[in-house]
Amino acid sequence: MDENSKVFVISIAAELSGMHPQTLRQYDRLGLVSPGRTSGKSRRYSMRDIVRLREVARLGAEGVSLEGIRRVLELEDQVSALSSRVRELEAMLADELLNRPGRRVFAADIEGDVISLKAGTRARRSNQLVVWRPLER
Template sequence: MNKEQPILTISVTARLLGLHPRTLMAYEKVQLISPHRTATKRRMFTGKDLDDIQFLKYLSQERKINLAGIKFILEAIRVAQGNDVNLIKALFPDFRVRALL
């Protein structure tokens, strides 16, 4: 499967991740995720989105970090990746992406 192809609806994505669709909408509202939109404005998710949302879920539910803290962490990760540093592995060695598809 091409991980960049937007093929999953919000309900399927939520079910695969064990989240409520409203949680995904909340993540989108605070700009933690940016799902693709169809011509009719339906949200569509990719395999990469699933991986990214798993990390958000891990930070929120396992590490008990609020959305503002998650935004800060994600920005630090983006900056570090520009310097070839993998902060996810360094700071969260117990996080593993599960194959959902």
């Protein structure tokens, strides 16, 4: 089963998370955990939602307010998305370096003249601006 599959009804989600169904409804209204909906508008929770509900319960038990929990979850989601993007960019950079060895990089000297540099080398002066733009594919 995929962790994002919306399969659990609210009673099962409440049991799996150790919460009352009314608490899950409140968290949905507050936007802490937003389950999917069926065509009949009933809630369907995924395993990822259950894990998030447990995290909300853990933070609440540690004394964090609901607004604090919302902010922590928002920041965790942001960190996760940014980490994923960094991995994606690192893979793209590795592919680029493997596929195009010896490419040239260009820099501008103090007078504005363009200087060609071999990939992996640095401009000699600290006041030079290095500009790199990937080729169109």
